[in-house]
Amino acid sequence: MNIRLIKKYSSVEVEGLLGDIESRYGGVDRLKQRAARNGCRDPDMVDDFKVLEALQKGAEFYYESVKQEPNVAACLTPKRVEIMNYIHSKNVSSIMDLAEDLNRDYKNVYDDLIALSKSGLINLKKDGRCRKPILIASKIVVEFG
Amino acid sequence: MCSEMIVEKKEIAIKENEKLEAIEIYRDKDLSYYSYNYMVKVDEKWKRYIRWDNFQKQPHVDRYDETGNLVTSEQSRDKSLKEVLELVDIFGKNLISMDISRV
Numbered sequence: 001m002n003i004r005l006i007k008k009y010s011s012v013e014v015e016g017l018l019g020d021i022e023s024r025y026g027g028v029d030r031l032k033q034r035a036a037r038n039g040c041r042d043p044d045m046v047d048d049f050k051v052l053e054a055l056q057k058g059a060e061f062y063y064e065s066v067k068q069e070p071n072v073a074a075c076l077t078p079k080r081v082e083i084m085n086y087i088h089s090k091n092v093s094s095i096m097d098l099a100e101d102l103n104r105d106y107k108n109v110y111d112d113l114i115a116l117s118k119s120g121l122i123n124l125k126k127d128g129r130c131r132k133p134i135l136i137a138s139k140i141v142v143e144f145g
Numbered sequence: 146m147c148s149e150m151i152v153e154k155k156e157i158a159i160k161e162n163e164k165l166e167a168i169e170i171y172r173d174k175d176l177s178y179y180s181y182n183y184m185v186k187v188d189e190k191w192k193r194y195i196r197w198d199n200f201q202k203q204p205h206v207d208r209y210d211e212t213g214n215l216v217t218s219e220q221s222r223d224k225s226l227k228e229v230l231e232l233v234d235i236f237g238k239n240l241i242s243m244d245i246s247r248v
Contacts, residue, residue, distance in 0.1 A: 038219050039200065040207045043180065044202050047168050050178045051152055054170045059150035066157040095163065 001144055003072045005121065005137030009061040017061065021052045029053060065136070067120065073142055075119040079104075080112045084121065087135045094130035148173045155226075159233055166193075167226055181229040183240060187211065194241045197224045206245050211237040219246035 009017065025031035025048070034042070035049035055061065081100065092098045099109040113133055116122045121140075124131040155167040163185055170178040180198035184191045196207045206221040236243060 036201075040196075040198075040205070041215050043182070043196055043198070043207070046198070047180050050170055050180075050200070051154075051168065054150050054152050054178075057148075057150055059152045059170070062151065062153045064153065064155045066155065068158050 001068065001070055001073070001142065003067045004139075004143065005065040005067070006139040006141065007063045007135070007137050008127075009063065014055055014061050018052065018055050019118055021048050024048070030055070030080065057102035064144055065120065069119070072119045072121065075121070076140075077112075079108075080116055083109065083112055083133075084116065084135060087122065087133050088138060093127070094132060095124075096130070098133060157230065160224060160237070163233070163237065164191070165233055167229075169179075169226065179226070181224065181226060183229075183233055185238065185241075189232065195245060197229055199223060208241070208245070221246050 021031070022028060025045070031049050031052060035046050038045060040046070052062075083098065086092070086098065086102060090101070092101070095110055095113060097107060098113075099106040102109065111117065113122065113124060116133075117124050121136055123134045125127070125134050125138060126132075147222050149172070151171040153167070153169045153171070155165075155169070157165045157167065159165060163183070166182040166184055168178070168180045169176055178199060180196060180200075182193050182231060183195040184193050186192075192213065193209050196209070198207075199203065204221050205225045206219055206224075207215055208217045232240065232245075
């Protein structure tokens, strides 16, 4: 059984990705020169250059993760699916906010988020003293066989 | 007319300690750039051992050692993700010691 996690990056996320690549290499021109010079000796740089070049031309960005872990599917209880659906539709800034919005106990929501995080379905990004839940996939496909 | 471009980044689990990382860039539905990286987890770190890509429109296959240094780079015909997945599925870690430019 394959679990496919698919996410289309929003324009804000694409901007973040662009900024991240640019700051890592000190600008596009520098990256282009270094990628042409180093080529196969620095494959990550080549990929970053090609991705940056495409994103600057307005490309859409899709991330897909294919896992063969039945645990991922088992992790999806109705309450956890509710959490993921909520994070997908609203900008949730902390676990506390999420628990309040869903009218659920903080500890239960926290436990559910840890389980989702361990299954690779969400990220808990540190934001000051809070941890912000971020959805890794906007679409989950289960393939049998 | 402005062409439509799509970047797809894929991480495909092969086995517990093996995965394929792929970047595919499409321009008007045609694949213009690809890189397929066969990675093995060693001491909790993912290491690239083999990579197929068509950078500068030259399809080739590269082999890397455990420290990430390029060992060999050979011309290859264009590979699709499906083909690479089949190779990885059939040969697994044996790919690291095979003459992969011929497969």
